[in-house]
Amino acid sequence: MAQTRFAPSPTGYLHVGGARIALFDLIWARKTGGKFTLRIEDTDQTRNSPTAAQQVMADLRWLGLQWDFGPEVGGPSEPYYQSQRRDIYDKYIRQLIEQGRAYYCFDTSEELEVMRQRATAEKKNFLYVRPAKFPTAADVEKARAEGRPVVARFCLSNDEIIVNDIIRGEVKFAGSDLSDFIIQKSDGFPTYHFACVVDDELMGVDCVIRGQEHLMNTPGHVMLQKALGFRTPIYAHLPVTMNQSGGKMSKRDRAKVLKEAIKAKPELDLGKLATIGGIAEADIKSFLKGDSTPDTPEVNAMAEFLGIELPEVNVVDFFRSGYLPEALINFIALLGYNPGFEKEILTIDELIASFDPARFNKTNSLFDRKKLLAFNTEHIKLLSEEKLLSRYKDFLKGTNSIAANADDKMLLRILKASAGARTLAEIEHKSRFIFTAGDKIAYDQKDVEKVLLKNNGEGLAMLAELKKHFAALETISEQAIETMLRAIAEEKHLGLGKVAQPLRVAISGTTISLPIFESVDILGIEETLKRIDGTILKFNPN
Numbered sequence: 408m409a410q411t412r413f414a415p416s417p418t419g420y421l422h423v424g425g426a427r428i429a430l431f432d433l434i435w436a437r438k439t440g441g442k443f444t445l446r447i448e449d450t451d452q453t454r455n456s457p458t459a460a461q462q463v464m465a466d467l468r469w470l471g472l473q474w475d476f477g478p479e480v481g482g483p484s485e486p487y488y489q490s491q492r493r494d495i496y497d498k499y500i501r502q503l504i505e506q507g508r509a510y511y512c513f514d515t516s517e518e519l520e521v522m523r524q525r526a527t528a529e530k531k532n533f534l535y536v537r538p539a540k541f542p543t544a545a546d547v548e549k550a551r552a553e554g555r556p557v558v559a560r561f562c563l564s565n566d567e568i569i570v571n572d573i574i575r576g577e578v579k580f581a582g583s584d585l586s587d588f589i590i591q592k593s594d595g596f597p598t599y600h601f602a603c604v605v606d607d608e609l610m611g612v613d614c615v616i617r618g619q620e621h622l623m624n625t626p627g628h629v630m631l632q633k634a635l636g637f638r639t640p641i642y643a644h645l646p647v648t649m650n651q652s653g654g655k656m657s658k659r660d661r662a663k664v665l666k667e668a669i670k671a672k673p674e675l676d677l678g679k680l681a682t683i684g685g686i687a688e689a690d691i692k693s694f695l696k697g698d699s700t701p702d703t704p705e706v707n708a709m710a711e712f713l714g715i716e717l718p719e720v721n722v723v724d725f726f727r728s729g730y731l732p733e734a735l736i737n738f739i740a741l742l743g744y745n746p747g748f749e750k751e752i753l754t755i756d757e758l759i760a761s762f763d764p765a766r767f768n769k770t771n772s773l774f775d776r777k778k779l780l781a782f783n784t785e786h787i788k789l790l791s792e793e794k795l796l797s798r799y800k801d802f803l804k805g806t807n808s809i810a811a812n813a814d815d816k817m818l819l820r821i822l823k824a825s826a827g828a829r830t831l832a833e834i835e836h837k838s839r840f841i842f843t844a845g846d847k848i849a850y851d852q853k854d855v856e857k858v859l860l861k862n863n864g865e866g867l868a869m870l871a872e873l874k875k876h877f878a879a880l881e882t883i884s885e886q887a888i889e890t891m892l893r894a895i896a897e898e899k900h901l902g903l904g905k906v907a908q909p910l911r912v913a914i915s916g917t918t919i920s921l922p923i924f925e926s927v928d929i930l931g932i933e934e935t936l937k938r939i940d941g942t943i944l945k946f947n948p949n
């Protein structure tokens with residue numbers, strides 16, 4: 408029975424790498440009949456955002472990664488926000504101080520900087536020099552009164568520490584290479600290292616899955632466990648996921664694309680862009696210089712204004728781009744994990760049933776966006792009509808689509824006409840014309856040129872011709888429309904495109920819409936005729 412936990416620091420939106428860890432937490436617990444706990448590691452008062460924990464939970468739920476114990480659901484180890492557990496940490500810090508396994512120190516940041524520089528000059532790693540005699544309670548009081556920062560450090564032993572990692576086997580660390588690290592900060596909050604070790608014990612966690620970047624922290628954690636008389640859990644440090652340009656998948660990837668787009672437009676009014684993003688012009692300037700990075704909502708608003716697409720990195724980015732949670736789960740499950748199947752399209756139940764921790768890979772994995780798109784296409788096909796409708800409605804609402812209030816019957820027709828779509832965003836995009844009033848259609852100038860005006864208005868002439876045929880049509884159905892359009896094409900010895908594309912531009916303003924027969928049928932003949940008239944009038948007023 409594996410008792411797992413996902414322990415995000417709520418500093419922003421849930422990153423897809425975090426989602427991958429939460430996924431394996433859930434899979435491992437479900438496979439073995441254990442429980443999956445969610446713990447919010449919010450002891451860093453400078454970095455936490457109040458809404459981030461809520462957003463992380465919403466993202467986990469959207470993915471279907473419901474925790475058994477944690478915020479909002481409760482459990483035997485409440486509270487699950489570390490910021491509310493300070494009494495517990497204080498008790499253990501006192502215990503270590505009394506045992507002589509921790510000590511207070513009062514160095515200012517300038518003094519620490521000098522120590523670091525000295526180590527660098529001597530080409531050594533910085534190791535904090537433990538005082539021969541630990542400060543007394545009176546020393547601590549005095550230092551506080553002088554306004555010095557008071558922190559507590561853990562006394563590491565010089566023993567060799569062996570970390571047993573499921574993925575890497577035994578990893579050995581020499582205690583003498585590690586520095587006495589801080590367990591309590593000057594604001595009285597515990598550090599991540601300390602709170603994490605205490606909570607893993609008290610919350611009964613015996614299986615810690617986390618990113619490879621934490622491997623260096625683990626020997627310190629194991630020493631703390633020994634000093635406090637705690638168990639040591641099993642560890643699995645998952646290898647990194649790389650983006651296609653060879654770097655680590657990072658939230659900064661989005662900001663980078665935005666920055667390049669801004670720099671490519673020297674004529675851009677930065678003041679206006681700042682207003683769109685809801686930030687000050689000075690913030691944009693500092694962003695362009697590389698001094699700071701705006702947060703996700705601001706980045707999104709600016710990208711939308713610039714008409715650029717940013718690479719998805721956070722779970723919510725994938726939602727907004729029209730990915731299904733089923734597809735994202737399937738895809739991230741295969742990053743650095745080999746399920747041992749021929750087939751790659753898997754449901755979460757299949758992943759749970761077949762899970763074997765021996766199947767994790769040691770090497771970094773590649774975030775192949777083309778593959779994710781292919782997975783999404785497959786999962787759209789696999790979902791039941793009812794489920795797809797519900798996902799689509801969530802998408803429309805979550806992105807404030809013009810179609811958000813459409814009725815189910817209409818949305819089902821659209822979904823039916825969208826066979827083979829790769830994303831929900833694509834479906835929305837191709838069906839937007841249905842919800843746009845005829846006189847508000849935004850015509851794509853290039854398409855108008857190519858399909859309607861070229862060759863002396865060949866397309867417009869076709870529209871005039873189509874009008875007559877539509878007026879004469881007796882029964883209206885997808886089938887009847889198809890038969891009619893094909894007959895016209897045949898009679899005029901033209902490809903179907905020469906007939907269908909002008910019609911498409913007339914009703915939707917572009918050459919990208921749902922299949923034409925369904926499009927006309929959904930819109931209705933009367934509206935179709937109105938749009939044909941409107942288009943002719945607009946581009947051929949004589």
Ligand code: GLU
Binds near residue numbers: 416
């Ligand atoms: N709060 C840590 C993080 O978000 C958790 C690391 C761990 O799982 O121990 O990286």
